[in-house]
Amino acid sequence: MSLDFKPDLGDFFKEETFRDDFTFKNSPASIARFPFPFDRDEYMYSVNMEPHVSGRPGSVFEKTFDVDEHYVSEMIDRAKVLAEDPLRCQSLPHMTLAGWDLLELIMDSTARDYPQWFSLHKNANQWHWINRPLGIDQKFTFLDGSTLPYGPMEYITRQMQGDFSLQDERDGNLWMDAGMITTQADWSLDFDVGMNFMEWHAPVPLAHEKQVFDRALKFLLKLQNGSPVRRFNWTMTVNPLLDTAPETYPKWGPTKASLTPENLGSKQHLRVELQALFRLPRSNAIAFSIRAYLGKFEELVTMPKWGRRLHRVLRDIHPEIAAYKGFARNQPAMVEWLAKYDDGKPTSAGWWPEPE
């Protein structure tokens, strides 16, 4: 059982690492399209969902699933994480049909949006999938698990950037009963799989009291097939480490103590999650894609508006949010480093960058 990559980087995809020597960085084009998550100079939890419709051309909102210059290297990193810890991908027995739904959604979307990289040919249930960047050519029978080297969810999410979880709907709640989670902001799929919406969000501070999760759940239970929604979430990560898992916290935790004024700009990353939710047609489950983008502080401040705003957001953040997101110890150093990029000028509304 394997999915042997024979990657073809071409002239778009970058060879880089998210571990060991951490060679990841964003090209200028990638910085310009970075999904900066703050639309104002302050931050508090909210039900910040909007329709996941095609957005500004070239932006991360343009396609259903954003495939960018980091694609091939991220998929190689995921394969390494799974080889070290197979528990990062789990699917409870009743979730196989939802896995096929997700496979179809990703194959249909990417073959439509990126015909130069992905192709899907269907003859009834006889499907032929080609993934050129990873060098995969697979003929299989849709809904027949014996024709793929992995279960359907694992097969397709080994080929798509971002984490994915699948939620079963029953008893007026959503139950996270499957997932591929290797680029997570410090939460454990192995511990949380099988939990309902309120339970897996239980450790989040402040938001329960603000009824954020009650309202979000009500909203999501009404989600319709064909009308996906999206939202942002964010946190902070030292080094471009996609896999900040609780399982390996003893390995990466000490890096939080490694920041200096000299290295902060290149080591400290704003980690943004573009989260999208899709109602699936056969299983009635909800697929949740959690796509992580990493931006170095020194990359983000090349956009003057973002430099000013990031400084103000972090300076004024609620202490409980800084503690929950795990950057309280480095908050003063971050704010001090960013201060030189904040000249006090007003910022315009919305998150888009502005050349000056």
Added chain:
Amino acid sequence: MSKTIFPQSIKSRPVYATLEPRPGKAHLVIADGEGADALGDLLDKAPDRAGMLGAMHILYTPGPNGTDLWAKVQGFGAAQTYRAPTIPAMLPRLSKVVSEAHMGTQFYVTGTEGLMGQAEREIMMTGLPFGAIQKEHRGSTLRRVQCVHCKGITENVALDPFACSHCGLHLFVRDHYSRRIAAFQGVNIDAEDPGLVPAAVERFK
């Protein structure tokens, strides 16, 4: 010992009610330690005590604090009464009894959180929703904790932080709880500053 009042906590932390008699064709009771007292209170409330006992199967084991009320449990005179020396020793029989339970069986689980969590997990594996299982906490508040790093489970945790009985890392005990694993989550407390382990406090008794 009466019902335990736990402090307000996060939404994944289980909460427990008081056992109430419900009409059923069969009554399966799983208890440890002081859970025997909750069973006594349940029977005192039963409209048809003799009828309930005539259709009752009790699985009992002493509590992690040593409380052994086996004589009291035997004295109820249920149709079947079984004593296991430990929870792990009880699990094979529990698994068989639960898998053969018919529609209309009532489940009563009472005692420590470790016992209730593992019994609930066995019952849920049959497809029964956890809401259909009555649970009442009695006795010890010692915790069953899974190390999120090595995945090993340490039973009867009293101290916070404590050393994982499998990998030895110093773990702090969260209130985050998994029904699937039947355990609270333990996370390395000195990951960011290796060696800086605060003094342990006896949080659970």
